[in-house]
Amino acid sequence: MALKLRLKPCERVVINGCVVQNENRRYTLTISNFAQIIRGSDILQEEDAVTPVRRAYFLIQSMLLDPEVAANGSGAAAAMMAQLYTTFVRADMQDRIARAMGHIGERDYYKALSALRPVMEYEATLLSAAPSAPAPSFQTDGVGHQAGRHPGQYPGG
Template sequence: MALIIDLKPSERVIIGSALITNDKTRTRLHIEGAAPILREKDIMRESEADTPCKKIYLFLQLMYLSDKPEDMHKDYFDLVGEIQNAAPTTAIFFMQINDMLMQEKYYNALKKARELIEHERELLANVA
């Protein structure tokens, strides 16, 4: 069964390694196959990764879109260690994210990383 994506006017989506920008009208795409797909709302630009947990999200995004995600594992796990040392309450998130990562369920890991970012936001609000 095909994945159906409805795109708003001018909305962007990454399919595989291609960035696709919709025209000025709504569009419905029917996608078959196993290419990674990210809607614009799920795409984080490097300039937006301004906190440690947002950098985790960016790593996961890059792994999801990469042909060789394992090339990023060392840097990713180094950052995970730093974050867990500074904020031990993040461990539960990383247990789940890392399990998804090892199963190559990158999109699910991205969704869990959104929860991690929210947890980070709450931690930072309590410090301020």
Template sequence: MATLRISLRPGERIFVNGAVLKVDRKTTLEFLNDVTFLLESHVMQADEATTPLRQLYFVIQMMIMDPNDSDAARQLFLSSRSLMLKTYRNRDIIDGLTEASELVERNRCFEALKRVRSLIPLEDESLGRTADAFPPPQSGRTELRLAAGGAR
């Protein structure tokens, strides 16, 4: 397995296997084995979960942040996803929900989170929303770090 290095800025938090870590200075973490993590810039607050897909994102996020107690969140994901598949007409959203569901079933929650996140702009468009309350990360640096191994 390849080593995964993540650089954090002062004051930045990272959620690792259910634990929250905050660094006080620029730090590089090196993961030598499989790990599930979520960077603070990808964490959605409960009050930002204002649409069905954002709520689904929030549920998957809870599975990542508390992996030892994710059964209730997993059940909520399954029931929410089923309702959404019956509601949405946009083929891209339906296909994305199906992919996200398959990822969750394979316990690849980080990839499912990214897939649902990619659907949020489509949902905003279908709802006639112009401003995204949960924008993508501002720096390419974060995206590169996540693409290198993200979770697990």
């Protein structure tokens, strides 16, 4: 089954590591086989990966964009996702995290990112509801390997 990408004017998309930018009008691009694809609007910048879910998202995104990171990052991604699964107590968030873990196992990183987006939104809601609480964090070594542990659950998690 082919994937149809409807690109907005000047929108960017990364396909198997290659950045493609649309011209000044709408365009539909059809991808006929499996490819690692991410829209420019879905790309998280490293400096914005400041929370546990965003760090997991950034690592998975890096796995999508760079085969070397994909080859070395699956263990770190699995550890981060397992920790997120036990941190969030809402069943719908755990389900999304579990789906993301399954997609990582299948090397379908875009679907893993899609599964995590609502978890990122929920995390942002929790963190904005508790401004006095310090933002929990994962410590990583720059490649996404977890160096520390998250001390507890999110407020209301």
